[in-house]
Amino acid sequence: MTRKPIMAGNWKMNMDHLEAIQLVQGLAMELSDRNFDFSTEVVVIPPFTDLRSVQTTVDGDNLKIKYGAQDVSLFESGAYTGEVSAQMLKKLGCSYVVVGHSERREYHNESDELVGQKAQVVAANGMVPIICCGEVLEIRKEGNHVSHVVGQVKAALQGFTSDQVKELVIAYEPVWAIGTGEVATPADAEEVCKAIRELVAALYDQDVADAIRILYGGSVNSKNVKELMAQPDVDGGLVGGASLKADEFAKIADYQNL
Numbered sequence: 001m002t003r004k005p006i007m008a009g010n011w012k013m014n015m016d017h018l019e020a021i022q023l024v025q026g027l028a029m030e031l032s033d034r035n036f037d038f039s040t041e042v043v044v045i046p047p048f049t050d051l052r053s054v055q056t057t058v059d060g061d062n063l064k065i066k067y068g069a070q071d072v073s074l075f076e077s078g079a080y081t082g083e084v085s086a087q088m089l090k091k092l093g094c095s096y097v098v099v100g101h102s103e104r105r106e107y108h109n110e111s112d113e114l115v116g117q118k119a120q121v122v123a124a125n126g127m128v129p130i131i132c133c134g135e136v137l138e139i140r141k142e143g144n145h146v147s148h149v150v151g152q153v154k155a156a157l158q159g160f161t162s163d164q165v166k167e168l169v170i171a172y173e174p175v176w177a178i179g180t181g182e183v184a185t186p187a188d189a190e191e192v193c194k195a196i197r198e199l200v201a202a203l204y205d206q207d208v209a210d211a212i213r214i215l216y217g218g219s220v221n222s223k224n225v226k227e228l229m230a231q232p233d234v235d236g237g238l239v240g241g242a243s244l245k246a247d248e249f250a251k252i253a254d255y256q257n258l
């Protein structure tokens with residue numbers, strides 16, 4: 001079973017729409033300089049306000065870079081001030097939508113249940129949810145990180161069929177490793193990613209577990225990516241800070257040739 005690796009750059013609340021155009025063009029140039037073959041999917045996840053500019057850049061320059069959004073509304077349309085619907089994101093050509101990032105769980109009180117519902121809305125609109133999960137330091141110190149993350153994923157998968165789950169992307173991001181420079185060891189990442197795959201096998205079957213892609217996120221950079229990607233159950237990275245520099249993110253995407 002071969003799963004296509006993905007490197008997704010979550011820009012978080014960085015880059016205005018003009019900077020976004022420069023970053024996407026810079027990334028495309030860096031990838032082309034490296035003769036990158038796109039055997040790894042390259043995805044950028046900019047703020048909502050950049051998406052139209054990213055779309056026109058990708059379409060206008062015929063780039064193979066994919067893009068997506070950082071969040072989505074549960075609702076289709078109507079009186080939901082400040083929200084952005086899945087239909088709107090689909091219209092902008094988004095392939096992916098991140099749901100349940102730890103920053104949204106923390107600052108916007110998003111529950112496992114809400115994250116699951118958002119994932120459903122994304123899938124129902126023909127895009128792929130990148131479902132985030134991960135434990136805070138306290139839980140890791142107590143040694144409960146595997147059961148905590150497995151519980152988050154189980155809740156998020158409620159209501160998904162086998163065929164849908166095969167297409168999903170799960171991102172394991174230990175909260176203590178996000179933006180801290182403290183990367184989980186490859187063994188830490190593998191322990192949890194493997195447990196997620198085993199959960200999927202138990203809930204569905206081995207075929208589904210072999211198909212679903214599981215990413216690691218948390219201080220990924222061009223120095224540590226190769227070792228992380230050597231783990232059998234790590235299929236890619238959800239990259240924050242290091243995705244804001246074209247040359248660094250291009251190296252991460254091209255990890256096979258570092």
Ligand SMILES: O=C[C@H](O)COP(=O)(O)O
Nearest residue numbers: 010178179218219240241
């Ligand atoms: O979504 C990305 C993660 O939160 C990781 O961020 P980071 O690479 O800056 O640690």
